[in-house]
Amino acid sequence: MSLERLIGRLQAVNDLSPMERDQLLGLPIKLKQFADGEYILREGDTATHCGAVVSGYVFRQKIVGSRSQILALYVPGDIPDLHTLHLPRMDHDLCSVGPSTVAFIPHSDLHSLLTSSAPLTHVFWRDTLTDGAVFREWVAVLGTLSALSRIAHLFCELAFRLEVVGLLRNNSFEFPFTQQNMADACGLSVVHVNRMVQELRSRGLIEWKKGEVLLLNRGELETLAEFNADYLHIDDDTRRI
Template identity: 40%
Template structure:
């Protein structure tokens, strides 16, 4: 019999998939019956490493996670941030060797679901396979936005876009409201995500505060001028497919 923790995790997965596409009652039951191993990770603990060949995908149940790539001389590029409901390594179902690492940003509860079980349920329910495929396409759309930002936005615009993106994702799962949300990301991690030095990251944050766009204190982001931040970021949330 599934534990209370794994049942709650799979209920979260059902809700996540239903934001992407319609599930039949039978498909909901199939997802709810997936075997899930629950584990709590420390902040900054790795979940899966570059070059590993994982046999499971992970569902983020509580806390935050991040994808990253280590380069020479200890340089790190953060590739994305993840919030509850995300399956940041779902692609490992079909791409067997990881080409980046995935770690817990905060203390995080993770549900590990075996690839064998996920593949079985997608074979039995092609509709579910389509929804999971759509999930990876949304991931790709987020990557394209980050690439466009790195190439064409200045540091101010990049940070504004990231804050808008994270707020919208958190609001969609009920973890943000009134343009206020938790933001457990250090300035170093912001710099590693946005391609900015620590000095430049701090300067951008101070400029945003000076323009009364945001307040940032005690791991909490308060967007005091949402329309202004959206305009600076040229932010259009349609790529997140939250309307589903």
């Protein structure tokens, strides 16, 4: 099923009832494939659907002056545009990295589901809140960390989030991003990203070839990145409101 990663991830922190799971599975979805670099939504668009990532990676991007800044990365199970349910006008772009599949759900169906289910409303609200927590963490990363630590942090966060949805195998994961993408995410130049990635390699912390990253020493990498997964709110007590 297309939404199984989404449901698994929501269930990891939310204690969904079988009925709620069925309600989610009953949502009408339209699957769509995107090619590398293809836009899912652009700044200024008014969204009428929300899209759950089924496979591949997706990122949010904002153009500031002549530069582009990647605001956040999304993995299967995420709904990168869930916020459009209440703020339909996009203030940034949503873009695919590598090929991806997205399951679109009309706002109207989501609205009626949420109107009928207060618990699911809280589940989705909570989901947008952890999304916000990730942005806060990224503000802290860009405001305080060195280039090397920023890049390490990106790897740590991605590994952690992929692990939650079962896409991390032996600390290794698919990574279709270019060094230019990483530069845009970390607020650095490509040249410097390249040197820092080499530094991580030579310290024996990562391997990265052909779109696949392997974290060789996650503990040390997390120390270097000042990474603490609390902000992802995965281990908070599973709650039922």
